[in-house]
Amino acid sequence: MAISYGKMVIIGAGKVGSAILNSVLRMNILDEIVVVNRNQKKALGEVLDASHTTAFAYSANANIHVGGYEECADAQIIVVTAGPSIQPGNSRDRMVLLEKNINVMNDIMEQITRYTREAIIIVVSNPLDILTYIAQKKFDYPANKIFGTGTLLDTARFNKMLGDLCGVDAKNVTGFVLGEHGSTSFIPWNTVNIVGVPFAEFEKQFELKEKLDKEKLLHDTKVIGLDIVELKGYTSSGVALSACRLIGSIVRNEKSVVPVSTVLSGQYGLTGAAMSLPCVISKNGIDRVLELPLDEQGKSDLQKCYEHLRTAIESVYSE
Incomplete structure (x- = not known):
């Protein structure tokens, strides 16, 4: 399927995913943003809240909606934020998230690669470097098209x-x-x-x-x-x-x-x-x-x- 330039899929509607949604809207560079999340009610709430900002003069009228992984098929960019994050009082090492988030990333990559190997994937979830490596190697995703926000x-x-x-x-x-x-x-x-x-x-x-x-x-x-x-x-x-x-x-x-x-x-x-x-x-x-x-x-x-x-x-x- 041909890429829809200006289309982005955000996987994960937690605090980071929602912050990215609202921040990228201010940039006025995307035509379509799709939010994919296990809890679709949470995703819908974030989408509705963000969509109302497009009525203001400073915000372009982007199409913002909830969807499934099939939306990745023609996406230009996919941003992965899903998975547990470090909580207050926990170890101050992102490696404590490793085993849980490897399983989450495996599930996500299995879904993404059913539909595309053309989209550029930006990994945000932690521990970021290891998740990026495994996602690229295990699923043989083009190395120039998958990278993490890193340092x-x-x-x-x-x-x-x-x-x-x-x-x-x-x-x-x-x-x-x-x-x-x-x-x-x-x-x-x-x-x-x-x-x-x-x-x-x-x-x-x-x-x-x-x-x-x-x-x-x-x-x-x-x-x-x-x-x-x-x-x-x-x-x-x-x-x-x-x-x-x-x-x-x-x-x-x-x-x-x-x-x-x-x-x-x-x-x-x-x-x-x-x-x-x-x-x-x-x-x-x-x-x-x-x-x-x-x-x-x-x-x-x-x-x-x-x-x-x-x-x-x-x-x-x-x-």
């Missing part, structure tokens, strides 16, 4: 923190958080800059009173999402905008360079895992995976992250 939100958080410390707009910071969306993520400090000013010169150029603490910045970047869960019960706004960043890049064929979780195919000599690296995102999905020039510390951090993810994959999936 895109971690990167936004890091850039915001660093921008605040230096007194500049976070959008002027170029700094990637790479690897796992989790405990072994890392920052290649030799590539961090603000409009070309390298990280090593930030104290001088921005007249900082205190030396920037790399370990604290990385630690705070890793834990802030889990802190938000403890404070408000869940995260939704940041991850919704991360998904929207990717949706916009696909629909508008932007060829944006953003870190997303992709199945490795020899980058840095590695295979057998998915992790976040800078990727060129277009209407085709991933056009290209970029390899940043890592220093020795970056190479070591990358290897530790890879080994951690491989161990987790081998514990739940036999290839």
